[in-house]
Amino acid sequence: MLRTNIDKLVMQSVQGCIKHPVTANPYYITGEGKPITLPAMGGITYNVKTGDPVFGWAGDHIEPGVTIKNEEDVANDALSLLSCIGNEATVISGDAKGTKGYVTGTHGGVEHVIINFDENLEKMVIGDSVMIKAWGQGLELLDYPNVKVMNISPDLFLKLGIREEDGKLKIPVAGIVPAYLMGSGIGTASSTRGDFDIMTTDMDEIKRNGLDQLRFGDIVLIKDFDSSYGRAYLKGAATVGVVIHGDCVRMGHGPGVTAIMTCKESLIESFIDKNANISTYIRGK
Known part of the structure; x- marks a missing residue:
């Protein structure tokens, strides 16, 4: 079994709110020069989840499941940096309070954290708060320092x-x-x-x-x-x-x-x- 420094890693809470979908303008320009209007990043994406195909959707940069962000820039930097894939996420406000999921990725540029929830998406709304038990940065393989x-x-x-x-x-x-x-x-x-x-x-x-x-x-x-x-x-x-x-x-x-x-x-x-x-x-x- 791989030897790690898992017993030395620090777990901290980081937090954000479900982010409204964002679009830069009404059109995205395709590689063929065609302007097209599509759903894009952010929000609660009800019908796209972890395990689904990444191709074939009528969308651009679609983030499966739930997207969160902290509106304070410095705090969002920490949210994006410390949140690790697989970390436990819990809804802490609104009708879906207590629902648990897990982080599936961090999206650069827009600095979003993406979370999979297997239930209660219909109870969530834009602005609901989500807390993550951030754990993983600093992980080392003791026998493979490079x-x-x-x-x-x-x-x-x-x-x-x-x-x-x-x-x-x-x-x-x-x-x-x-x-x-x-x-x-x-x-x-x-x-x-x-x-x-x-x-x-x-x-x-x-x-x-x-x-x-x-x-x-x-x-x-x-x-x-x-x-x-x-x-x-x-x-x-x-x-x-x-x-x-x-x-x-x-x-x-x-x-x-x-x-x-x-x-x-x-x-x-x-x-x-x-x-x-x-x-x-x-x-x-």
């Missing part, structure tokens, strides 16, 4: 089925993404919050790489990509991440990925398992 872990709760991380073989870590993933398909979010100063996008302008290439069946919550490996202190191409490096938002019509965008593990060296390998989805591990199915 592998960085981030943005994931320790209990979920230990359920991912990672195997140690010949001094390397082998992780089950739903898909393998070549570095050249990564777009929006590259060059960001840190990978400890937010996401970056798999570009989908060339859907033939997406299909050729077997990525057209990706789902919200799928675990993927990005080849030749380092997310240690930002996001950039690096031959031999690898980044493991979770798919957190849906496809996009705009150039340079597509399904978003929040990084959970990375290494500059060739210490992370993967094998395909179509059940490699956070909902599988969290729900025990």
Whole structure:
């Protein structure tokens, strides 16, 4: 079993409110130059959830389930930074008070935290408060000091089925993404919050790489990509991440990925398992 510093990690409360959907303007411009009006980020998305396909929706950057944000910028920075995938979230106001869910990702740019609730969505309203038990930043693999872990709760991380073989870590993933398909979010100063996008302008290439069946919550490996202190191409490096938002019509965008593990060296390998989805591990199915 992987040795970690889990007993030294700090758990803190962070909080936000269900965020109203946001749109920059009436139209999004597609890669073909066509203006189109679509639902986008934020709000309570009733019919899109973790485990559903990321492609095919009439929407742009759709965030499955419930989106929260803290309207105080400094507090929202902490909410986005400390919230980790798999952390427990609890509604603490309104008719759905007491309902529990879990964090499924953090969305950069808009700085949203995305949460899955399996029940009581109909009782929730915009503005309801949600508290998260933030736990996971600072997680270390004691026998692999060059592998960085981030943005994931320790209990979920230990359920991912990672195997140690010949001094390397082998992780089950739903898909393998070549570095050249990564777009929006590259060059960001840190990978400890937010996401970056798999570009989908060339859907033939997406299909050729077997990525057209990706789902919200799928675990993927990005080849030749380092997310240690930002996001950039690096031959031999690898980044493991979770798919957190849906496809996009705009150039340079597509399904978003929040990084959970990375290494500059060739210490992370993967094998395909179509059940490699956070909902599988969290729900025990």
